[in-house]
Amino acid sequence: MEKNCSICKKTFSATGKGRNKKYCSKACIRKAANISSTAWRERNLNRNVVLKKECIQCTKPFETIFPNKKFCSDKCRQKFNQYTERAKLADRKKYASNRELYKKRSKLRYVLNREELLEKQKIYHANLSEEQKVRRRKSHNAWYKTPKGRAHSRQTNQKKRRLIRIQTPKWNDKAKTDEIFRITAKIEESFNKHLLKNNMPKVKLNVDHIIPLQGITFEEGAPVSGLNVWYNLMPTLESDNKQKHKLCPPSKRVEGAKTNHLTLDKLPLPKHWMRFVRLMYSGALKGEKDSSHYKKMRKSYIEVNPRNLKS
DSSP states (O other), X not given: OEEEOTTXXXXXXXXXXXXXXXXXXXXXXXXXXXXXXXXXXXXXXXXTOOEEEEOTTTOOEEEESOTTOOOSSHHHHHHHHHTSHHHHHHHHHHHHHTHHHHHHHHHHHHHHTHHHHHHHHHHHHHTOOHHHHHHHHHHHHHHHTSHHHHHHHHHHHHHHHHHHHHTOOTTOOHHHHHHHHHHHHHHHHHHHHHHHHTTOOOOOEEEEESSOTTEEOTTTOOEEOOOOSGXXXXXXXXXXXXXXXXXXXXXXXXXXXXXXXXXXXXXXOGGGHHHHHHHHHHHHHHHHHOHHHHHHHHHHHSOOOHHHHHO
16 A cells, blocks of 8 residues: 655555554654654744743753653653663663673773773762761671672682682791781780770781781882791781782881871881780780770880871
């Protein structure tokens, strides 16, 4: 059946399910819709039917003649639709069907804009509020309880154990290493006794590698690799240890730094190392009885996070 398009006046065939067609193409359908909407708009403007509404995305007031309009602009509509369940499901399907392509694109983007992206990441983490930090921590903890999270933690722990095994020389004194771990547990217990007396939250201590097994230098950021030996281990706060990540302490005292921080040139010799660690424990025992000594003791030998010295 031959018909004439009411927009472009071309003849087209309309058969079967499309026998009720009025227009020859999608472009003509869009044009017809625009014509009808403009005609409707003109009729309502002539009647002075202008509605005052509030955008449900940005909450700005706007005027419209369309009673069903909810957004002040297309940008607000797109932002609102990004977070709907339907949009999220569509994005997941799209990613699942083109997973390899998206991975290649993200790797290429990271390689080309690495410094810029890392700078943006630093700014973002620095400007996080306490609520956002707590929320992120909760989501991370919840993820580590999932099967994927548990598998990831097993894999990372396996890598750490392998790295420690490789970088532990045969001449390392295992008895001294074990003693450092025992002393760290005793210092933690002593700290928490003092903190509980003063109604303060508990702390946790780790045995930290002063020069990380796979780290970078403080001054230049050059790669550095320490050994898993007794004179490279010392007790430190878990919070500082996690934030430090793979940054090696500075070789000399940083000019202008107010805090008393650890420097590599002031570390005791390996033959005096165990005496240095035992002094930490004796200081912790004195800190249980005297709170002023506790503060002095923490400032004197607990390693300051090198990242704090950078900033």
